[in-house]
Amino acid sequence: MTAKGLGDDDLPGLFEAADSASLDGQHRYVRAVRLRLLLAVAAAATGAVPFVLGRVDVAAIGTAIALAAVSVTELNLKSARPEDRWYDGRALAESAKSLAWKFSVGGLPFDKAGGEPETERRFIQQMHKLLEDAPATSIRPSRRPVVTEGMRTLRAAPFAERKAAYLEARVADQQRWYTAKAARNERLAGWWRAGLLSIEVIGICAALGKAIGAVRFDLAGVVAAVIAAGTAWISLRQLSTLARAYTFAANELAIVRSRLELVEDEPSWASEVADAEEAVSREHTMWRASRTRPSS
Structure with a gap:
């Protein structure tokens, strides 16, 4: 039976814990930012439409409530800092995943030249060092072992099977992921x-309409708030920047794959796998550096 590649279930427990923490942090952060932007638009909308009930300006109260909710959301982001769990968890997960692949297919520093027990001990030490060097981001414990059966099975496979598994399940799979993400981000x-x-055209029309008395409320102000919120959302998602980065990474992996396909011996393979993982890690490092991290 031909050895298969590593799925997420075959990766170490540290990957599982860090990946879960990162996804949770991402979801919390994106939801909070989305809510903050929607509340800002709501504040502009309630301020634009006058609504007085008796002597009470209901619209003004609505604006105050929306702005108060914006402040509460911002304070929650500052205190909980879910973006830290997102960025730090992803860095830890990707580092653990890279080490697991190196170990499983015989890439440096886990080449097949040494004894297996000693190599496994060295891998465990590397994983422990990853955990020690990781920022103090809360991650849940995992019951999955550091060295899984899937990793051992792939490492024990013949060279040709390990090579095929790595080329398809790691390099080609990552290349497809980058290509799809680049196209999606560019489209969005x-x-x-x-x-x-x-929306900007609508805002111009609304402003001109108010100038001639055709529009009785401040629609242009609401449109301006929507534009500001949309611009902030695009800045958060960094769609064009990521599209370019993913395109570069996909093209780089195509070159890496061609080099790997030419390798026919274990020593050269170990070195090329290490270079391939460096290429994968480089894209993630660029992604992480591009995120704007608020100061503490």
Whole structure:
């Protein structure tokens, strides 16, 4: 039976814990930012439409409530800092995944030249060092072992099977992921640019309409708030930047794959796998560096 590659279930427990923490942090952060932007638009909308009930300006109260909710959301982001769990958890998960692949297919520093027990001990030490060097981001414990059966099975396979598994399940799979993400981000960036341009045209028309008395409330102010919120959302998602980075990474992995396909011996393979993992890690390092981290 031909050895298969590593799925997420075959990766070490540290990957599982860090990946879970990162996804949770990402979801919390994106939801909070989305809520904050929607509340800001709501504050502008309630302020634009006068609504007085008796002597009470209900619209003004609505604006105050929306702005208070914006402040509460911002304070929660500052205190909980879910973006830290997102960025730090992803860095830890990707580092653990890279080490697991190196170990499983015989890449440096876990080449097949040494004894297996000693190599496994060295891998465990590397994983422990990863955990020690990781930022103090809360991750849940995992019951999965450091060295899984899937990793041992792949490492014990013949060279040709390990090579095929790595080329398909790691390099080609990562290349497909980058290609799909690049296309999706570029498409979404185009939609957002077109949408914001349309809203800007509406804002211009609304401002001119108010100038001639055709519009009785401050629609232009609401449109301006929507544009500001949309711009902030695009800045958060970094669609065009990521599209370019993913395109570069996909092209780089195509070159890496061609080099790996030419390897026919274990020593050269161990070195090329280490270089391939460096290429994968480089893209993630660029992604992490591109995120704007608020100061403590």
